[in-house]
Amino acid sequence: KAGVTQTPRYLIKTRGQQVTLSCSPISGHRSVSWYQQTPGQGLQFLFEYFSETQRNKGNFPGRFSGRQFSNSRSEMNVSTLELGDSALYLCASSNNIGSEQYFGPGTRLTVT
Amino acid sequence: EDKVVQSPLSLVVHEGDTVTLNCSYEVTNFRSLLWYKQEKKAPTFLFMLTSSGIEKKSGRLSSILDKKELFSILNITATQTGDSAVYLCAVDAGGTSYGKLTFGQGTILTVHP
Numbered sequence: 001k002a003g004v005t006q007t008p009r010y011l012i013k014t015r016g017q018q019v020t021l022s023c024s025p026i027s028g029h030r031s032v033s034w035y036q037q038t039p040g041q042g043l044q045f046l047f048e049y050f051s052e053t054q055r056n057k058g059n060f061p062g063r064f065s066g067r068q069f070s071n072s073r074s075e076m077n078v079s080t081l082e083l084g085d086s087a088l089y090l091c092a093s094s095n096n097i098g099s100e101q102y103f104g105p106g107t108r109l110t111v112t
Numbered sequence: 113e114d115k116v117v118q119s120p121l122s123l124v125v126h127e128g129d130t131v132t133l134n135c136s137y138e139v140t141n142f143r144s145l146l147w148y149k150q151e152k153k154a155p156t157f158l159f160m161l162t163s164s165g166i167e168k169k170s171g172r173l174s175s176i177l178d179k180k181e182l183f184s185i186l187n188i189t190a191t192q193t194g195d196s197a198v199y200l201c202a203v204d205a206g207g208t209s210y211g212k213l214t215f216g217q218g219t220i221l222t223v224h225p
Contacts, residue, residue, distance in 0.1 A: 004154075031210075031211050032211075033211040033212065033213070035213075042215055042216075042217050042218065043155075043200065043202075043213075043215040044215075045211075045212045045213065045214070047211075048210050048211025048212060049211075050210065050211070055210035055211060056208070056209060056210040056211055056212050058212065090154060090155070092213075094211070097143075097210060098143055098144065098204070098206075100146060100157050100160045101146075101157070101211075101213060102157055103148075103154040103155045103156075103157075104154055105153055105154045106153070106154055
């Protein structure tokens, strides 16, 4: 079974721009969670989608948004990029509530 | 606010040593505790524990959960250089925390030959 895939793997953007990251979950998994990982804050939860609905959201500004499609693929968008948004963005998929999450390789975003 | 604390933050050992990594947590509810291994890439799932006192084992790695004392340990016996990584502990707080894992800061394990 193929694992979680994320595209692109690396991205360099300028302050003020916006970016869209993509995540394809493991086949059959309907829940997709997104995390931001930085050296200072560690892994922090952004949001979770299940069956195209956002069920949970972390403490991030409204510039961070996401969506999920009917095939469970998910995208996250960051608008008006700031230098502090530079991070590794990880998505994880799971079967449903209470199941372990499996992570993708991440997208390394650098904002200059 | 849910909180997960890992100790030690870093550990340096030699091949063949046995290590014990600690994870304590404070959460409003509790569904499960998970351990991940992260090298220079995505975290790799190791164990999920939901019940107290039941050891999960995979090769040289094992883990156990104490729900009364709110902690878990991850043991690695006969360490190898390939065990060098960051080990992350995470808690699923249950309730309406859909899809949210709260992570500790991680333990950096370095195994020297």
